Amino acid sequence: xxxxxxRFPGSNCDADAWHAARDAxxxxxxxxxxxxxxxxxxxxxxxxxxxxxxxxxxxxxARFSPVMKPVAAHAAAGRPLLGIxxxxxxxxxxxxxxxxxxxxxxxxFVCRLVTMRVEETDTPFTAGYRRGDEVRAPVAHGDGRYxxxxxxxxxxxRERRVVFRYVRGNPNGALRDIAGITxxxxxxxxxxxxxxxxxDALLGSADGVPVFTALAAPAA
Amino acid sequence: xxRFQVRVRVMPRKGILDPQGQAVxxxxxxxxxxxxxxxxxxxxxxxxxxxxxxxxxxEAAGRMCERLLANPVxxxxxxxxxxxx
Numbered sequence: 001x002x003x004x005x006x007r008f009p010g011s012n013c014d015a016d017a018w019h020a021a022r023d024a025x026x027x028x029x030x031x032x033x034x035x036x037x038x039x040x041x042x043x044x045x046x047x048x049x050x051x052x053x054x055x056x057x058x059x060x061x062a063r064f065s066p067v068m069k070p071v072a073a074h075a076a077a078g079r080p081l082l083g084i085x086x087x088x089x090x091x092x093x094x095x096x097x098x099x100x101x102x103x104x105x106x107x108x109f110v111c112r113l114v115t116m117r118v119e120e121t122d123t124p125f126t127a128g129y130r131r132g133d134e135v136r137a138p139v140a141h142g143d144g145r146y147x148x149x150x151x152x153x154x155x156x157x158r159e160r161r162v163v164f165r166y167v168r169g170n171p172n173g174a175l176r177d178i179a180g181i182t183x184x185x186x187x188x189x190x191x192x193x194x195x196x197x198x199x200d201a202l203l204g205s206a207d208g209v210p211v212f213t214a215l216a217a218p219a220a
Numbered sequence: 221x222x223r224f225q226v227r228v229r230v231m232p233r234k235g236i237l238d239p240q241g242q243a244v245x246x247x248x249x250x251x252x253x254x255x256x257x258x259x260x261x262x263x264x265x266x267x268x269x270x271x272x273x274x275x276x277x278x279e280a281a282g283r284m285c286e287r288l289l290a291n292p293v294x295x296x297x298x299x300x301x302x303x304x305x
Contacts, residue, residue: 056289057291060288060291064288092293093291100291102236102237102294103239103240105237105239106239107239107243145237147236147237147293147294148293149293173237173239
């Protein structure tokens with residue numbers, strides 16, 4: 001697989017995502033946010049960080065970067081797109097995923113290992129897990145509280161689009177303990193925890209590896 | 221074209237938890253101020269806009285709010301002031 005890791009000014013998990021994807025056997029390229037093409041990538045990752053200083057709202061400015069046009073086209077074509085942390089915030093701001101990430105309920109920046117349960121395995125990024133698997137990965141965010149109106153939350157549940165849910169503690173007050181969701185086409189996934197920082201026992205957990213090894217071929 | 225000063229107010233939507241507002245209310249109470257029931261924290265954005273008239277300036281600012289300045293999932297906006305600069 002050819003993987004593109006998008007770099008915005010203020011991205012800071014781009015190198016982690018690059019290494020996680022490369023260690024999983026993919027050819028990985030960085031793509032600068034001003035680029036208007038993805039270099040033929042099969043898979044796109046929007047990494048964590050603080051794009052544009054999180055000015056206005058996290059991800060609010062990044063979503064208007066030139067690269068987001070080909071990223072949206074990539075998603076519309078049904079190809080795999082993963083947003084991690086700031087990448088998730090950006091996907092919500094861009095309307096590629098529903099809802100929003102609001103300030104943590106307890107206001108503090110939270111930076112620690114959390115546990116999330118894999119709820120759905122029929123996405124390119126969760127196909128390497130079994131339903132019910134518990135994944136330990138770090139969170140590092142100030143705006144990670146997933147919110148959406150009740151109708152949207154009910155719809156996400158009904159359509160089995162909550163793919164990761166926090167268990168044994170909700171680090172940010174996210175509604176219904178939501179840690180990650182997918183879109184209608186199930187090719188776009190966003191999550192707040194960092195699987196790319198959980199790819200080696202030395203980092204405290206290797207539970208994030210399947211996110212990168214399972215990348216299925218895009219549907220023809 | 222006239223230059224207008226537009227003040228946009230963006231507030232957390234009613235019913236959405238506003239932890240910043242709660243923290244401010246708690247701090248005011250802790251300082252001994254009595255009767256603080258609720259505080260809500262939003263943001264004010266001042267724009268200098270060229271427009272034909274006030275209605276056009278208001279309309280343009282509204283579109284800017286819908287597109288970028290406010291997130292419709294979590295925030296409401298209002299245009300507090302539209303005046304020639």
